[in-house]
Amino acid sequence: MTKTFLQIRGIRKVFGTVTAVKNVTMDVAEGEFMTFLGPSGSGKSTTLYVLAGFQDPTDGDILLNGQSLLSTPSHKRNIGMVFQRYTLFPHLSVGENVAFPLRIRRRPQAEIAERVKAALKLVRLEGFEDRMPGMMSGGQQQRVALARALVYNPPVLLMDEPLSALDKKLREEIQFEIRRIHQETGVTILYVTHDQEEALRLSDRIAVFSQGEIDQIGTGRELYANPATRFVAGFIGDSN
């Protein structure tokens, strides 16, 4: 039996009069690819930000290997994150962008050079250290963001709609890369998307979000064959 790795327990998040997340509970196994699927405004990003430590939950807890993460500040949680829009530092080279998480951890220069090289190799951008982000395509920039998120081997990687700004062909190409990287590194991934096709293609399991709650968690096959609610049936069965 695999031991519980990441436990998300009764997360609620209120902003003034808006309840962004009502009650989110799930267990994620080590190495699992878990996708949060749901329409805009269903609380997917807020849940991810709570995990990343960008926001404190109103209620609930997050445990990694049995220990609460809530008192650990964001930069010490060892959780990598990739967002929808390229969030590279435009004034830093590709190599320095990827090196950034290692610099704030004060790693020695030799180790930084070696890890940056390996991370760029992982995303198939070997030798791109001296390029500037502004000179690269959107897809390449997202790969640099992925290399930066993975450079210190975090046990968990969070991705918030990382491909939604890309065109369809590029999206499919990078989906393939993400799958390969998941297999090669064994990193546990929590992935947010509103695209059911993408969720079915990438995930071990999918959590279907609706109005700040999870309607159902299961494999794509389970959700498709046995939807727990009309909402899940509509969302998974929908073709768009």
Ligand code: ADP
């Ligand atoms: P999703 O990522 O599924 O689109 P979000 O988690 O971004 O959903 O948002 C869920 C709800 O919470 C939405 O109604 C959104 O407007 C609201 N919300 C999110 N962040 C904030 C915030 N910082 N302040 C106020 N309301 C917010």
Ligand code: MG
């Ligand atoms: Mg969102």
